[in-house]
Amino acid sequence: MSQHPSRRDNVALTPYAFLAPALIITGLVVLVPALRTFWMSLQDLILYRPDAARFIGLGNFVRAFGDEVFWISLRQSLLWIVLAVGLQFLLGFATALLLNQSFWWRSVARALIVIPWALPSVIIGLMWTWMYDFNLGVLNDMLLRLGLIARPVAWLADPDLAFYCVVLTLVWQGFPFFAVTILAGLQSIPADQLEAAEIDGATRWQRLRHVTIPGLADIIMTALLLRIIWVANSLDVILLMTGGGPGYATHTLPLYAFQKAYSAMEYGYGAALAVILTALLMAVVMGYVRRSSRGIAT
Amino acid sequence: MIDRRTPLRRTFELHVPLAMIVAFALFPYLWMVLTSVKPDADILQWPLRYWPSQLTHEHYVTLLARTSFAANMGNSLIVAVGATLVGLAAAIPAAYAFSRFRFPGRRALLVGFLTANMFPIVLLILPIFVLMRMLGLLDTFVGVIAGHATFAIPFSIWMLTSYFAAIPIELDEAATIDGASRLQAIRLVILPVAMPGIVTTAIYIFITSWNEYLFAMMLAGQDVRTVTVALQLFIGEFSIQWGLLTAGGTLVALPATILFLIIQKRLTGGLTAGAVKS
Numbered sequence: 001m002s003q004h005p006s007r008r009d010n011v012a013l014t015p016y017a018f019l020a021p022a023l024i025i026t027g028l029v030v031l032v033p034a035l036r037t038f039w040m041s042l043q044d045l046i047l048y049r050p051d052a053a054r055f056i057g058l059g060n061f062v063r064a065f066g067d068e069v070f071w072i073s074l075r076q077s078l079l080w081i082v083l084a085v086g087l088q089f090l091l092g093f094a095t096a097l098l099l100n101q102s103f104w105w106r107s108v109a110r111a112l113i114v115i116p117w118a119l120p121s122v123i124i125g126l127m128w129t130w131m132y133d134f135n136l137g138v139l140n141d142m143l144l145r146l147g148l149i150a151r152p153v154a155w156l157a158d159p160d161l162a163f164y165c166v167v168l169t170l171v172w173q174g175f176p177f178f179a180v181t182i183l184a185g186l187q188s189i190p191a192d193q194l195e196a197a198e199i200d201g202a203t204r205w206q207r208l209r210h211v212t213i214p215g216l217a218d219i220i221m222t223a224l225l226l227r228i229i230w231v232a233n234s235l236d237v238i239l240l241m242t243g244g245g246p247g248y249a250t251h252t253l254p255l256y257a258f259q260k261a262y263s264a265m266e267y268g269y270g271a272a273l274a275v276i277l278t279a280l281l282m283a284v285v286m287g288y289v290r291r292s293s294r295g296i297a298t
Numbered sequence: 299m300i301d302r303r304t305p306l307r308r309t310f311e312l313h314v315p316l317a318m319i320v321a322f323a324l325f326p327y328l329w330m331v332l333t334s335v336k337p338d339a340d341i342l343q344w345p346l347r348y349w350p351s352q353l354t355h356e357h358y359v360t361l362l363a364r365t366s367f368a369a370n371m372g373n374s375l376i377v378a379v380g381a382t383l384v385g386l387a388a389a390i391p392a393a394y395a396f397s398r399f400r401f402p403g404r405r406a407l408l409v410g411f412l413t414a415n416m417f418p419i420v421l422l423i424l425p426i427f428v429l430m431r432m433l434g435l436l437d438t439f440v441g442v443i444a445g446h447a448t449f450a451i452p453f454s455i456w457m458l459t460s461y462f463a464a465i466p467i468e469l470d471e472a473a474t475i476d477g478a479s480r481l482q483a484i485r486l487v488i489l490p491v492a493m494p495g496i497v498t499t500a501i502y503i504f505i506t507s508w509n510e511y512l513f514a515m516m517l518a519g520q521d522v523r524t525v526t527v528a529l530q531l532f533i534g535e536f537s538i539q540w541g542l543l544t545a546g547g548t549l550v551a552l553p554a555t556i557l558f559l560i561i562q563k564r565l566t567g568g569l570t571a572g573a574v575k576s
Contacts, residue, residue: 014480018395019407022388022451029448030414033425040424091319098316103308109316111559113323118558120509122526123547126533127326130333130540138329141346176323180562233418236511240530257420267424274421285416293409 041275045268053268060272070273072248073256076163077232077277080252084170084231089224091171092178097208099179100186110183117176125240128169132156159249162242166250169237174230178223185219186212218291225288232281253277327551334358334544341540357545367546370528374508374550376439377524381446381507382500389451389499393458394484398467408459415452419512427516437519445517446507454499461495462488498564501557509554525550 041060045053064070099110116124131138132155140152155165189212197207213220235254242250244259251259254277261270303311333341334357336350361367395401396408426445427436435441465488473483489496514524523531529546 012401015395015399015401015404018391018399020391022392022411022455023407025384025388025444025448026411026414026451028429029426029445030417030422033422033429034417036425036428037421095316095319098312098319101312103312109320111562112320114558114562115327115555116323118505118554118562119327119551120511120526120554122509122511122530123330123551124326126529126543126547127330129533130544131326131329133540136342136344136346136540138346141344145345172322172326229416233416233420235420240511254418254420258423261420261424270420271424274418274424277418278421281416281418285413288416289409289412292412293405 037271037274040267041272043268045271046265056268060269061276063269064272064276069248069251069256070253073251073253076250077252077254080163080167080170081228081232083164083167084174085224085227087167087171088174088227089178089220091175093182095175095179096182096186099183110180113179114176116173119173121234121236122240124169124173125237128165128172129156129241132165156242157246159246162246162249166238166241169241170231170234173237174227177227181219181223182216185216189215222288222291225284225291228284229281229288232277232284253280330544330547330551333540334548336541338541357541358549361542361545361549365532365542366523367525367528367532367549370523370525371549373439373518373522374525377442377446377514377522378504378507380439380443381450382503384443384447385450385454385503386496386500388447389454389458390489390496392451392455393462394488396455396459397462397465398470408456411452411455415449423513423516426513430517436517437521439522441517442514442522442524445513446510447503449510449513450503450506454503457499457502458492458495461492465491494564498561501561505554505557508550 042055042057043053044056044059095113099106099113134140134152134154134157137152137155139155140149143149144152153161156162193211193215194207197211202210233254235252235258238244238250238252238255239258244251244255253273257270257273257277259270260266260273264270332348332350335353335355336347337352337354337356340347340350392411396404430436430441433441435444469487469491470483473487474480478486509526510524511526511530515527515530518524518527525546529543529550532543532546
């Protein structure tokens with residue numbers, strides 16, 4: 001769908017000159033470091049002994065497969081993605097369906113629900129840690145008043161609860177993204193299709209199931225892929241709320257890679273963990289990139 | 299379509315659930331702001347005192363007068379403005395090239411920029427740290443700005459390319475016929491017409507940079523410490539002074555919230571349009 005005929009320039013190099021600044025800075029800050037990490041992952045490298053680095057081939061990867069914490073982190077990463085993205089999606093979808101009706105406070109509601117999306121991870125960590133606080137947290141107070149718990153709960157210090165508490169925070173942070181994207185999709189579904197279905201006697205549920213959802217499939221897929229990539233890569237909210245603890249209860253793969261590299265100073269092993277994460281995400285990234293680049297005219 | 303539900307059903311199927319969702323979205327924020335204006339005695343009361351016995355700004359005064367918070371806000375502002383300028387300076391010409399030229403490697407480069415955004419930050423941050431140390435850029439504005447700008451460039455390029463592509467090429471050609479050079483045509487035609495898109499992109503880069511934590515934490519020491527990093531350090535330092543912490547949180551959250559509300563509608567389009575229309 002070329003809207004404008006490509007204008008043949010005399011100087012074939014002009015476009016590359018325009019691209020140069022972006023290419024140079026992206027190469028320097030993304031491409032070169034990424035390649036270096038791959039190289040580092042093949043070495044036994046510890047921060048303060050860079051001269052003692054040894055090339056050990058796939059040694060770090062072999063080590064990961066025998067590392068119990070790696071498997072814990074991987075399993076929790078998967079659960080983390082499924083739960084956080086899944087719940088964000090469901091809540092976001094429900095919100096979009098509600099917002100797609102006409103009522104007097106609709107634009108206010110639409111503006112307000114995006115607020116969690118705008119906030120820095122540090123603030124998100126801060127406000128939720130404060131609400132989950134054992135001694136003075138509002139969550140304990142509310143649940144006690146409602147009689148749902150008998151005594152205060154140490155939400156983030158309990159190995160059985162901490163993971164789900166962080167997931168809830170992530171759901172809160174991420175559902176607005178789904179709500180606004182799906183809402184935009186809903187508004188692009190032709191009203192006459194829904195009306196035709198209604199005239200044919202379809203119930204509200206049937207209209208949702210057979211007209212709305214198929215019409216949204218494309219946008220939902222793109223949003224899901226994008227969100228999976230974000231959630232899989234994100235470690236700052238967990239790092240800020242629990243630091244991966246208690247024990248390994250909230251370890252995910254990026255968090256474990258980060259900790260190995262920073263707290264343990266094991267650059268080589270940390271790099272290998274980051275490479276494994278990247279490799280596992282590759283399929284999702286490819287899926288997203290393919291969908292997004294469909295429209296590029298060449 | 300006509301809604302045939304009774305007002306009562308509408309209340310229970312629409313207003314009540316949506317009000318609950320809005321409350322869920324807003325409560326943590328409101329609770330933070332409310333805590334920040336409560337006297338310490340109220341904050342420490344158990345069972346909780348929800349509404350403050352009196353409003354106070356003492357936490358804000360303490361925060362700004364006794365800590366480095368104001369200077370950290372200044373650092374964040376410099377970093378975010380710098381990242382915005384650098385990001386636009388790289389993304390605008392690139393988007394222009396993508397929208398106005400057909401050249402070998404165009405598709406590969408567009409896809410490449412998109413993919414660059416998908417790398418896990420843990421994969422990049424170690425070598426960037428080493429690189430910055432080598433270049434003597436640790437704890438300098440240049441280092442943090444370069445990082446933040448780069449992380450925003452891919453999305454900015456995609457967004458601007460679709461804005462530029464929507465401008466008819468006849469406009470450029472008319473300017474050229476009138477004797478304008480290519481650069482004049484960009485300055486006098488493309489940039490003014492695409493200004494809403496450029497402003498949206500600029501605000502997007504600003505928010506991303508203002509909000510960023512991990513990278514700034516790694517690269518910035520004392521000298522250029524940004525406000526997100528400083529706030530995180532306060533959490534360790536003043537661990538039980540929730541009045542102070544929530545006051546800081548409120549101040550950091552404010553600019554991002556306001557700017558985000560301004561651009562959110564256009565941003566969603568950019569995120570999900572997914573394809574560059576050209």
